[in-house]
Amino acid sequence: ETGVTQSPTHLIKTRGQQVTLRCSSQSGHNTVSWYQQALGQGPQFIFQYYREEENGRGNFPPRFSGLQFPNYSSELNVNALELDDSALYLCASSVILAGPDTQYFGPGTRLTVL
């Protein structure tokens, strides 16, 4: 177990709705990254938060947004859901020190958009 938890486990929404996914990072980790994994594909980087600020973003539209809280928990918000947003959403926590960090992943939230 990595110590990274995500909620909910599964979620079903309809097109046009909004969704919030939650992540609790491993103790002591100051960085959280979010990834989208479509069925049969590798994870795609959405964005990263470090000390409550966005610290890098992948090729995702602005309707994907996030928050990181002082206790290093995090949220991923997706507005105006589209069918293609159906995927497994993974958060990963890490600690940025002087050298490269290893990202530890949570179990994911499976989002289905109907």
Add this chain to the structure above:
Amino acid sequence: AQSVAQPEDQVNVAEGNPLTVKCTYSVSGNPYLFWYVQYPNRGLQFLLKYITGDNLVKGSYGFEAEFNKSQTSFHLKKPSALVSDSALYFCAVRDMKSAAGNKLTFGGGTRVLVKP
């Protein structure tokens, strides 16, 4: 831009035989390379990483990987596969010069099936 290729969608191997999962990468700077494994309905589990130093990296559960700079490869290996190694394996790269935080770029994954 950084990219990762895993040329095999699936690898089949008999239990007890050596297992190799291939990965090649492309980055503009020096790479950080990672291997993760994913079991059904689970997140990704970290296996090992290459940062610098010895080209042969040892990781969890008896896995190792060999970094080859001239071939831009980072193949995952296990000398003797177990049925419990059956899972989906992902190679990932982070470009040391990337401005996008510590973004990992993943390959498409290789499904490993170990038969008894």
